[in-house]
Amino acid sequence: MGNQTRYCFALDLKEDPEVIERYIAHHRAVPADIIKSITDAGIEVMDIYLTGNRLFMIMEVGEGFSFDRKAKMDRENPAVQAWESLMGTLQQSLPWAKPGEKWVLMDKIFHL
Incomplete structure (x- = not known):
């Protein structure tokens, strides 16, 4: 894990408990070909967090x-x-997302 660059993104799920549970279930069992596509692209770490219906x-x-x-x-x-x-x-989509944009790249505003 040499020189890494970190990117952070946000996206919302539909505000429906059943939809949120389905999304969580899908991410507990991500298909191997999807994992391969992520790592083949050069992504070394990918973590998704959830609060309410907001994904990070x-x-x-x-x-x-x-x-x-x-x-x-x-x-x-x-x-x-x-x-x-x-x-x-x-x-x-987040209200401020560009047309067709899903995950919105976040700006880093603090570092310790």
């Missing part, structure tokens, strides 16, 4: 990581497209 994701990536490369890999991977489509039925 921490991603740590190696030097070779590129958002553009990951997006291209995801577009070309039918398993990722199916997973994203399924997750999209449970998620809702």
Whole structure:
């Protein structure tokens, strides 16, 4: 774990306890091909936290990581497209998200 860059993102789930439970259940058993797509993109750590219906994701990536490369890999991977489509039925964009944007990159405002 040499030089890593950390990115933090936020996204909301639909405000429905059943939807939230389904999302949690899916993430307790993420398919192997989805895990592989994440690690193949150069993501070394990915943690998702939940409070209420708000999701917070921490991603740590190696030097070779590129958002553009990951997006291209995801577009070309039918398993990722199916997973994203399924997750999209449970998620809702943040009010300040750009059109079509799901996970919103957060700004770091403090460090100790």
